Amino acid sequence: MHLYGTQSVNNLGHLTIGGVDAVELATTYGTPLLVYDIALFRQRAKAFKETFKQAGIKAQVAYASKAFSSIAIYEVAKQMNLSLDVVSGGELYTAVMADFPREKIHFHGNNKSFEELQYAFDEKIGCIVIDNFLEIELIKEISEARQQSMNVLLRVTPGVNASTHDYITTGQEDSKFGFDLKNGQADDAFLKLFNHPYITVLGMHCHIGSQIFETAAFRLAAEALMEKMVEWRKKFKFVCPVLNLGGGFGIRYTSEDKPLPPSDYVQEMENVVLSMTREHNYPLPEIWIEPGRSLVGDAGTTLYKTGSTKTVPGTRTYVAVDGGMSDNIRPALYGAKYTAVSAGKMMDPHLDKVTIAGKCCESGDKLIEDTYLAEPVEGDIVAVFCTGAYTYSMASNYNRLPKPAIVFCEDGEHQLIVRRETYEDIIKLDIPLQKTDSGKLS
Numbered sequence: 001m002h003l004y005g006t007q008s009v010n011n012l013g014h015l016t017i018g019g020v021d022a023v024e025l026a027t028t029y030g031t032p033l034l035v036y037d038i039a040l041f042r043q044r045a046k047a048f049k050e051t052f053k054q055a056g057i058k059a060q061v062a063y064a065s066k067a068f069s070s071i072a073i074y075e076v077a078k079q080m081n082l083s084l085d086v087v088s089g090g091e092l093y094t095a096v097m098a099d100f101p102r103e104k105i106h107f108h109g110n111n112k113s114f115e116e117l118q119y120a121f122d123e124k125i126g127c128i129v130i131d132n133f134l135e136i137e138l139i140k141e142i143s144e145a146r147q148q149s150m151n152v153l154l155r156v157t158p159g160v161n162a163s164t165h166d167y168i169t170t171g172q173e174d175s176k177f178g179f180d181l182k183n184g185q186a187d188d189a190f191l192k193l194f195n196h197p198y199i200t201v202l203g204m205h206c207h208i209g210s211q212i213f214e215t216a217a218f219r220l221a222a223e224a225l226m227e228k229m230v231e232w233r234k235k236f237k238f239v240c241p242v243l244n245l246g247g248g249f250g251i252r253y254t255s256e257d258k259p260l261p262p263s264d265y266v267q268e269m270e271n272v273v274l275s276m277t278r279e280h281n282y283p284l285p286e287i288w289i290e291p292g293r294s295l296v297g298d299a300g301t302t303l304y305k306t307g308s309t310k311t312v313p314g315t316r317t318y319v320a321v322d323g324g325m326s327d328n329i330r331p332a333l334y335g336a337k338y339t340a341v342s343a344g345k346m347m348d349p350h351l352d353k354v355t356i357a358g359k360c361c362e363s364g365d366k367l368i369e370d371t372y373l374a375e376p377v378e379g380d381i382v383a384v385f386c387t388g389a390y391t392y393s394m395a396s397n398y399n400r401l402p403k404p405a406i407v408f409c410e411d412g413e414h415q416l417i418v419r420r421e422t423y424e425d426i427i428k429l430d431i432p433l434q435k436t437d438s439g440k441l442s
């Protein structure tokens with residue numbers, strides 16, 4: 001059984017997270033419950049920052065908050081001196097509500113609206129990562145109309161095919177994101193902005209995908225961008241002060257995943273940048289990275305309560321829990337794999353082979369196929385590990401299931417940071433039909 005971060009087992013045989021009994025948490029807050037081990041988040045953040053410090057490289061570590069966005073996690077990110085990657089007006093609004101330092105906010109997105117861009121200008125954020133030609137025009141229009149300056153990075157696709165799920169690779173040429181590095185798009189984009197009175201191009205950005213294990217993909221991407229930077233210096237006498245190499249560092253969901261320590265990926269990037277800047281006598285740029293999953297993924301654990309059990313003789317036993325694809329779409333969407341334990345029976349042998357099913361009206365709503373629990377009976381608390389990234393942020397109200405509550409745990413303390421949705425929340429946007437004489441709409 002693999003435990004993460006501060007997880008342990010207490011003398012009652014219960015799983016503990018951040019020194020707090022998981023079964024007690026389930027009783028106090030109800031289930032499904034997403035529990036974050038905040039010490040693990042802090043440890044990961046510190047490790048990333050330390051890697052740059054040791055190499056003597058100026059850096060920004062931006063939490064890619066699409067992985068999990070809430071006011072409280074932004075507050076922890078602020079405490080840890082992280083920067084923040086937001087990808088929509090909604091994430092930016094959450095950051096503003098957390099009073100995140102605006103100059104450390106980076107705004108992403110392949111189709112930012114005029115209103116979202118104006119909001120970014122209103123808040124005077126640190127940087128907009130420009131993704132396409134329309135956005136260039138919109139940003140020029142806004143900055144000129146307001147006579148307001150803005151820092152930008154150009155998102156480029158370096159043509160690197162990282163081996164991960166097709167849906168989450170982003171650095172290949174055939175991608176909806178960014179300007180192609182090889183076919184001249186990136187140069188065109190740069191020239192449209194270079195020497196603009198209000199817009200400062202800080203440099204380039206790339207992100208090659210998510211849940212990547214091989215260092216080679218990061219190396220190739222860094223090399224491709226460095227080569228372009230050297231070319232731009234030669235052609236346009238432009239020196240990039242910033243190189244943003246994105247996120248994507250893989251984590252261990254199951255024993256099949258063999259990630260390196262997150263800082264190893266960063267060191268690979270650092271080595272490329274250090275050696276190529278030396279080789280070309282290029283001023284060392286600041287390196288920015290954007291880890292999401294590797295900061296919050298294994299810090300999150302979802303607690304469910306088991307309900308009905310069904311055995312298909314000779315085939316399998318389904319154990320249904322009180323959540324499912326509505327709070328974790330990843331198994332259904334990507335075939336993502338997870339591990340689970342019986343959180344109240346940690347000392348008991350986990351020998352019962354079961355498929356953990358969700359409660360949504362969908363055959364594909366299976367959280368884990370063929371896993372092992374300790375003699376499951378109704379009312380057990382099952383903990384599914386590594387659910388901190390892209391679960392709550394991708395959650396839905398499918399079947400009108402209320403979204404779970406979220407709790408932070410640290411040093412034996414726990415705090416509710418997102419309350420559970422209620423049925424009232426579920427219908428809060430509904431507008432009943434207006435009464436007319438005919439009973440029809442008019």
Ligand SMILES: Cc1ncc(COP(=O)(O)O)c(C=O)c1O
Nearest residue numbers: 064207210247248290291292293
């Ligand atoms: C531009 C960008 N940066 C950072 C991330 C974070 O990726 P990850 O959560 O895999 O670290 C993503 C998501 O893939 C992204 O699209």
Ligand SMILES: N[C@@H](CCCC[NH3+])C(=O)O
Nearest residue numbers: 066168210211330389390
């Ligand atoms: N949502 C994906 C990752 C997408 C990353 C964002 N570009 C996942 O769950 O793995």
